Amino acid sequence: MNIASVRRPVIPPTPPRAPDNMSFFGRLAVIRQNMIATWGQRAYEEEIIQGRFxxxxxxxLNQPDAIRHVLLSNYENYTRTPAGIRMLRPVLGEGLLxxxxxxxxxxxxxxAPAFTPRATANLxxxxxxxxxxxxAKLDARRNEPVDLREIMQRMTLEIAGRTMFSFGMDRHGPTLRNFVMEYGERLGRPYFLDMVLPVSWPTPMDRARARFRTRWTEFVAMLxxxxxxxxxKDGAPPSDLFDLMDKARDPETGKGFSDEQLVDEVATMILAGHETTATALFWALYLLALDPDAQEEVASETHGEHLDGIADIDRQKFTRAVIEETMRLYPPAFLIARAARDKDNVAGAGVSKGDIIMIAPWLLHRHEKLWDQPNAFIPKRFMSKEPPDRFAYLPFGAGPRVCVGAPFAQAESVLALARLIGAFRVELADAMPVIPCGVVTTQPDHSPMFRITRR
Structure with missing residues (x-):
């Protein structure tokens, strides 16, 4: 995809690339801190890289046709890896993911009916x-340093609570945030035994995760x-996601969710929804702070209007392109790992049962054969008449298991960014580079402070 740029684009900082000859145990030591930093230059240039696990x-895999085969044509042959199951099951249970x-x-x-564009419009x-x-809260903090990452996390959590349950998260938000932080900082990171033992063999960390799961599911059941x-009660809440999910029935079997299943589905939607959207919005605000011209273009697109509907969101073409480019550079899910159930052939490479297939949106979205100026922030590449290959751009996955909540997440992200930048001019309060870290999601290595001023 060739992109013509009138001015020199912003190239945000990234971790140093690993030596291509880094040892297996050297990579293993880095994985728990920043998976992104384990990949060397070859991974950004070659279509398929073979190794041993x-x-x-x-x-x-960095070849769209090979990715199409794994995620679409023969997706039933590929399942989550034991490490992935270990790290996700305690918080997501047997939910959709x-x-x-x-x-x-x-x-x-x-x-599916709860996440159609029409259902999203009602939310x-x-x-x-x-x-x-x-x-209004940010307006009271103008001209003073603010932590926009924390504010985005609280905001998207509140949106998740209200769209799911029609009530605010004032009382429950701190507890939910504590669960998320506790899990992400320790239990959600891969350990050596997580990667080498079958799921049926519990590790010491699995026991800690099981204790966490007991507390977590009790909390979600309480909500x-x-x-x-x-x-x-009289004045019952209007239709919300919980209402749709509680009443939902499989159109073929007529069955709905049991209470236990509903706990896992609600947990999946709240966690997958609020954390990934908060991360995407943080990175979008960071990029726009680095690129004032792009920021002004987002602000001018709103025309000072109060955006409050799907039609308003659909008109924000450049803002949507900023979100899409943000998720290219900082895909919330930076790695999709699968284990082969049986033999296969992927782009000429033989696959045996148990082999590990890695599709890394972080690599794919910055691959030098797939993108022009792959490390540069160029939103207008997503306004081109030549969209990227469907299997070269995977912010929400692809194939039958593409994220069911993608329309909701896109509407929320575009609306939030347009409203925030339409109201405030955003600048970084210091010059310290923000380095992305691959730990559960693509997180910043620290939360920078921003300054905001009213437009």
């Missing part, structure tokens, strides 16, 4: 109400009970 072969086979098919069919008023409150109680 203990007793099995590993393949890194981890379910396999018939269980996944049932969940996907049942949930936009919840988003705009939270945005109005966030802008569900509170929402159900509110629905039985």
């Amino acid at each position: 203990f007793l099995h072969k590993s393949l890194i 981890l379910a396999e086979g018939h269980a996944w098919t049932h969940q996907r069919r049942t949930l 936009v008023p919840h988003m705009t109400a939270v945005l109005d409150e966030t802008i 569900i009970a509170e929402r159900r109680a509110a629905g039985k």
Whole structure:
């Protein structure tokens, strides 16, 4: 994809690339701190890289046709790796992200109507109400340093709470944030035994994760009970995601979710929704602070209007391009790892049962054969008449297991960025580079301080 740029584009900082001859144990030592820093220059230039992962072969795929084969044509042959299951099951249980086979098919069919563009349009008023409150709070902090990463996390958590349950997260938000931080800082990181032992063999960290899961599911069940109680009172909440999910039925079997299944689905939607959207919005604000011209273009696109509907969101073409370019440079899910169930052939490479297939959006989105100026921030590449190959750009995955909440996340991100930049001019308060780290999601190595001023 060739992009003509009138001015020199911003190139945000990244971690140093690893030596291509880094040893296996050297990579293993870096993985827990920053998976992104384990890849060398070859990974950004070659289409397929073969290696070893203990007793099995590993393949890194940067070829769209090969990725299409794994994620679409023969997706049933590829399942999550033992390490991935270990790290996600305690917080997501058997929800949509981890379910396999018939269980996944049932969940996907049942949930799909709750995440259509029409259903998302009905939830936009919840988003705009939270945005109005966030802008009012930021207005009171003009001209002083603010931590926009924390503010985005609180804002998207509040949106998740209101769109899911129709109530604010004032009482429960701190507890939920503590769960997220506790898990991400220790239990959600890969350990050596996580990667070498079968899932059926518990590790010491698995026991700690099991204790966490008990507390976590009790908390989510309490939120569900509170929402159900509110629905039985006069002035019951309007239709929200929980209402849609609670009443949802598989169109083929007529079955809905059990209470245990509903806990896992709600946990999946709250965690996957608020954390990844907060991360994307933080990086978008950081990039616009580095690129004042792009920031002014986002601000001018709103024309000073109060955006409050899907039609308003759809008109924000450049703002949407900024979000898409942000997720290219900083994909919230930086790695998709799969284990082969059986033999296969991927782009001429033989695959045996148990081999590890890695599709890394971080690499794919910066690959030198797929993108012009791959490390530069150029939003207008997504306004080109030549869109990127569907399997070269994977912010929400691809194939049958593409993220069901993508329309919701895109609407929320575009609306939030347009409203925030339409209200405030954003600048970095210091010049310290912000380095992306691949730990659960693509996180900053520190939370920089910003200055905001009213437009």
